Amino acid sequence: MIYKPHHYQAYATQWIIEKHKSALFLEMGMGKSVATLTAILELMYDYFDVAKVLVIAPLRVASTTWEEEVEKWDHLKHLRITKVLGSEKQRVAALHKKADIFIINRENVTWLVDWCQSDWPFDMVVIDELSSFKSSKAQRFKSLKKVRPFIKRLVGLTGTPAPNGLIDLWPQIYLLDGGERLGKTVTGYREKYFLPDKRNQMIVYTWKLKEGAEDSIHEKLSDICVSMKAKDYLELPERMDNVIPIELPKKAKEQYDQLEKELILSIEEADVLAGSAAVLANKLLQVANGAVYDEDGEVKHIHEEKLKALDELIEAVNGKPVLVFYGYQHDKDRLLHHLKKLNPKLLQSDQDIKAWNKGEVQVLLAHPASAGHGLNLQTGGSTIVWFGLTWSLELYQQANARLWRQGQKQTVVIHHIVAKDTIDERVMKALEDKDTSQAALIEAVKARMNKYKEVTPHG
Known part of the structure; x- marks a missing residue:
């Protein structure tokens, strides 16, 4: 195919x-990979500036997307690619191949750095999904930081550089410039641009920007970061968002309310930490979906209302393919069992992606984390159903962008099955408001706490 x-x-x-x-910082569907590969081609064969390129990517993207891009475009066909994936033996064999571009999944970055030691061979590194290096405490960040002095050129690609706010930017930019723009330490960065926000005594959970800090950070980065939004450049297909409210049966609603009350009253107000709020939200989301893990890890079935709503949606699309996002293992198991007559497929391999895109799959089940960056599913269908919601705005947006992206010929309809008077409604509002921060989650829990504290007499 000729690249224009x-x-x-x-x-x-x-x-x-x-x-x-x-x-x-290019949003999803804007062709980051081909733009980067074209640059690599020119740097390698026109400028003779680089000899060996390493691409670090999420596993599924590492195993499919980059190779597919090279095969797709005529001008890239001379680039030799090898994938440093699989067992250690397979990875070592791949590293010994003659190639221009070596692709590795981010989980194996530390292994690669240890394996190369001081003999780092890659003069250019591309980090596909730079935001996965947003933690300066993570081993992959520390490992890459170690070999950063040996890397001549470094490119970071992402559509969501700061999914939880600008506090996430420091580690990503540090890998690019060694602290030149945002400072040598994350502490210094925080002190310069942020003020403590939510805290519990000495522990600060969230930070808010100082006045003028956002503009100041953007100004500092303007010479190395280019940011483009899809809506400004692309003809995206029409998108319709639809909320399908369901009512929990009386007994299930009583169980939900009882569980919420027990969990909330077991948390002291001063101790509403991100961790305890997340545990609480997880339990309640499970019950809203229809099942929950008990103390022994066994699945306890509570209701089938979401399964019934899904049946109606599948029937209404009249044989058109449907991509269903689930939240938990027991959701997946129940969906597979409930939909077995339709022979649903789980999104697990490249074969599943190909079958979906050829129109051979009526119902494709996927966890949003496994359908993230770089997967092109838009030729296989245009209907998404969120069986269970996610508190992660990044996962939510990435998952929807599998179908709602350039190249999609149909209007994309995104259905959300929402259990009334449950945490589902709060998550749906947070996604609509684009506020899924830890602070928002903690506030949601505190709001419920106040409700129960008001009606619970103090003994």
Whole structure:
């Protein structure tokens, strides 16, 4: 296929070529991979500036997306790719191959750094999904930091550089410039641009920007980061969002209310930490979906209302393919059993993706975390059903972008099955407001706490 870049893709390619360290904050579906590969091709064979390139990516993207892009475009066909995936033996064999681009999943970055030791061979590194290096405490960050001095060119790619706010930016930018723009330490960065927000005595859980800090950070990064939003450049298909409210049966609602009350009253107000709030939210989301794990890890079935609503949705689309997102293992098991007559497929392999895109699958089940970055599913269907909601805005947006992206020919309809008077409604509102921060979760728990404290007499 002949590559005719959009003007913003040509700009992105030139940006990479001209800068030894750069970041492309391009939203989903804007063709980050081909723009980057075009830059690699030119740097390697026109400028003779790089010899060996390492691409670090999420596992599924590492195993499919980059190779598919090279195969798809005529001008890239001379690039030799090897995938450093699989067992240690397979990874070592891949590293010994003659290739231009070596692709590894991010979980194996530490292994690679340890294996190469001081003999780091890659003069250019591309981090596909730079936001997965947003924690300076993570081993993958520490490992890459170790070999950063040996890397001549570094490119970071992501559509969501700061999924939880600008506090996440420091580690990502540090890998690019060694602390030149945002400071040498995360503590220094926080002190310069942020004020403590939510805290419990000495422990600070959230930070808020100082006045003018956002503009100041953007200004600091403007020479190495280019940010582009899909809606400004792409003809995205129409999208319709639909909420399907369901009523829990009386007994199930009583169980839900009882569980919520027990969990909330077991938390002291001063101790509403992100961890305890997340545990509480997880339990309640499970019950809203229809089942929950008990203390022994056994699945306890509570209701089938969401399964019934899903049946109606599948019937209404009249044989058209449906992509269903689930939240928990027991959701997946119940869905597979309930829909067995339709022969549902789990999104697990490249074969599943191909079968879906060929129109051979009527119902595809996926966990949002496994259908994230880089998967193209838009040719297989245009209907999404959220059987269980996620508190992660990043996962939610990435998952929807599998179908709602450039190349989609149909209007994309996104259904959300929401249990009335449950945590589902609060999660749905948080997703609509684009506020799924830990602070919002803690506030949601505190709001419920106040309700129960008001009606519970103090003994």
